[in-house]
Each structure stands twice: as structure tokens, then as C-alpha cells.
Amino acid sequence: MSQSSKIDGKSIAEGLRSQVGLAVSSLRNEYDYVPTLAVVLVGSDPASQVYVRSKHKFTRKAGMHSLEHKMPEDVDEDTLVDLIKTLNQDDSVDGILVQLPLPKGLNTNRIIGEISPSKDVDGLTEISAGRLVLGRAGLHPCTPEGCVILARNALAAQGEELSGKHCVILGRSILVGKPAAMLFLEQNCTITIAHSRTKDIEEVCRSADILVAAVGRPLMVKGDWIKKGAIIIDVGINRVPNKDINAKRDTKLVGDVDYDAARIHASAITPVPGGVGPMTIACLLRNTVIAACNRHGWHVPINL
Numbered sequence: 001m002s003q004s005s006k007i008d009g010k011s012i013a014e015g016l017r018s019q020v021g022l023a024v025s026s027l028r029n030e031y032d033y034v035p036t037l038a039v040v041l042v043g044s045d046p047a048s049q050v051y052v053r054s055k056h057k058f059t060r061k062a063g064m065h066s067l068e069h070k071m072p073e074d075v076d077e078d079t080l081v082d083l084i085k086t087l088n089q090d091d092s093v094d095g096i097l098v099q100l101p102l103p104k105g106l107n108t109n110r111i112i113g114e115i116s117p118s119k120d121v122d123g124l125t126e127i128s129a130g131r132l133v134l135g136r137a138g139l140h141p142c143t144p145e146g147c148v149i150l151a152r153n154a155l156a157a158q159g160e161e162l163s164g165k166h167c168v169i170l171g172r173s174i175l176v177g178k179p180a181a182m183l184f185l186e187q188n189c190t191i192t193i194a195h196s197r198t199k200d201i202e203e204v205c206r207s208a209d210i211l212v213a214a215v216g217r218p219l220m221v222k223g224d225w226i227k228k229g230a231i232i233i234d235v236g237i238n239r240v241p242n243k244d245i246n247a248k249r250d251t252k253l254v255g256d257v258d259y260d261a262a263r264i265h266a267s268a269i270t271p272v273p274g275g276v277g278p279m280t281i282a283c284l285l286r287n288t289v290i291a292a293c294n295r296h297g298w299h300v301p302i303n304l
């Protein structure tokens with residue numbers, strides 16, 4: 001039986017990061033300017049610490065400045081708001097990202113809402129979300145943007161394009177599902193959003209030319225939920241026990257899709273890890289360059 005091709009998120013992300021690096025060099029040469037990303041990390045959640053380290057590393061590798069602001073778990077909400085206000089006013093800062101999830105007790109909506117929309121490189125403020133729904137230029141959320149790029153790449157390799165494809169999005173979160181639906185719609189896909197109350201979800205999935213899974217349920221999507229030849233974008237990151245007795249670690253990461261079973265039906269599929277994750281960071285770097293250019297009224301260099 002033929003198997004699908006792997007959508008190599010790592011190498012597609014590497015390509016985008018090197019484009020960002022070229023754009024950064026061009027800004028340095030033309031305007032003597034280096035964009036700056038400020039990341040705010042509250043508390044000591046191990047996964048968040050890993051993500052923030054990675055963002056820091058790749059921001060610097062792309063030639064940009066990276067600022068990290070660490071706050072204790074029990075930080076007072078007003079102190080956090082004051083930090084965001086300071087970063088908003090700091091003209092050397094182009095992008096502000098507050099690592100989510102925030103510790104319990106902090107009002108995420110209030111804190112994200114304080115970020116200046118011009119520096120909202122995570123695309124999560126109400127202004128950014130509104131612009132996305134209205135189809136206006138703005139900073140798009142990074143993970144959904146990465147999903148669109150990966151799907152477009154996979155289709156291009158088959159001599160196809162996004163326009164006219166039926167895209168089923170599993171999950172309706174503000175972070176992934178909803179913005180992904182808007183971004184695929186913007187690409188002229190026909191959209192279905194499925195969630196925990198969707199009836200006959202398997203049949204809905206079987207109608208997808210492109211299936212984006214963002215539910216946070218390990219291996220929920222089975223092989224026979226997938227239409228022959230579909231493109232599968234697996235956003236899920238789930239840590240599960242590792243049953244392989246020879247494995248070095250007793251847990252491993254899996255997606256929302258049963259990868260081995262899905263490969264038999266799909267034409268292309270993202271692995272977990274190594275699929276959507278690396279794209280999220282690459283899109284964050286791209287947004288930082290776009291934010292810097294927009295704030296200064298400069299043309300965005302290179303076709304980012």
C-alpha cells in the first residue's frame with residue numbers, strides 16, 4: 001500500500017527563517033535598524049520555558065534582538081500590565097509576546113488586551129482578530145499561519161493550490177482553530193469548523209481535502225477518518241507514556257492524528273514533532289520583521 005509524504009515542517013521553517021534573516025540584513029543595511037522581540041514569561045511551566053528558550057535562540061539566529069522578561073508565578077497582575085505598557089512605549093521594541101498559558105489567577109484577556117496592536121506579533125489582541133475577520137492587513141496568529149504555509153507547500157508539490165479545497169478544522173480555540181479557519185478562508189478554501197459538539201465528526205473529517213487537527217487529544221483522528229489523498233496538518237502536541245521499553249524517556253510527544261494509520265490514506269501529513277511546531281516560531285520571527293517595518297512605514301524587504 002502506498003504511503004503519504006511527510007510534510008517537513010523543520011525544513012520549511014528553516015527556509016522561512018533564512019528569508020527572515022535576509023530581511024533583517026536588508027533592514028540593517030538600509031536603515032541601520034535591528035528589530036527587537038520582547039518575550040514575557042510568567043512562572044516556571046517547563047513546556048513554556050522550552051518554547052521561550054527556542055524563541056530566544058531563533059530570534060538571535062535571525063539577526064534580531066531578543067529580550068526576555070521573566071516574572072514570578074505569583075506576580076501581581078498590575079505589575080504585569082505595567083511591564084506591557086513599558087514595552088508598548090519603548091520605541092526599540094517591535095514585537096511583544098506573552099507566553100501562554102499564564103498561571104491561574106491572572107486575567108489573560110486583560111493582559112493580552114494591553115499589548116499595542118502594532119506590536120502584537122502573536123496576533124491575539126481584539127484588533128488583530130478583528131482585522132483577520134475583516135480580511136484586512138494585520139499581524140496573523142503564528143500557529144495558524146504556519147498551518148496555511150505547510151498546506152500550501154504540500155499542495156504545490158502536487159501541482160495543486162489551496163483555492164477551492166474543502167478545509168476541515170478540528171477545534172475552535174481562539175489561539176488555533178478560529179484564526180486557522182479565517183486564514184484558510186482568506187485563501188479561498190471552503191471551511192468547516194468541527195468541535196466537541198459536532199455530530200458525526202468522523203464523517204465530517206472524511207469530507208476534508210485538508211484536515212487541520214487542533215484538539216489536544218492524543219491520536220484522536222484515526223486512519224479511516226481520512227479521505228484518500230487528503231493533506232493532514234496535525235497541530236496537536238500531547239505528551240503520553242512511552243510504551244517502548246528501549247526508549248530513553250518514559251514519555252513521548254504525539255499529535256492529534258494517528259500518524260501511522262493516517263499515512264496510508266493521506267497524500268501528505270505533518271509529523272509531531274517536526275511539523276507545525278517549528279513553523280510557529282518561524283512565523284513569529286516573520287511577524288516581528290513585519291511589525292518593525294509597519295511601525296516605521298518601511299516596505300517589508302524580501303517577499304516574506
Ligand code: NAP
Pocket residue numbers: 143170171172173174175176177194195196197201214215216217235236237238276277280
Ligand atoms: P484548546 O483551547 O483546548 O481547544 C481545543 C479545541 O478542540 C476546542 O475547540 C474543543 O472543542 C475541541 N475538542 C476537544 N475535544 C474534542 C473532541 N473529542 N472532539 C472534537 N473536538 C474536540 O486547545 P488549543 O490551544 O487550540 O490547542 C490544540 C492543540 O494544539 C493542543 O495539543 C496544543 O498543545 C497544540 N498547539 C500546538 C501549537 C504548535 O505550535 N504546534 C500551538 C498551539 C497549540 P470545544 O470548543 O467544543 O470545547
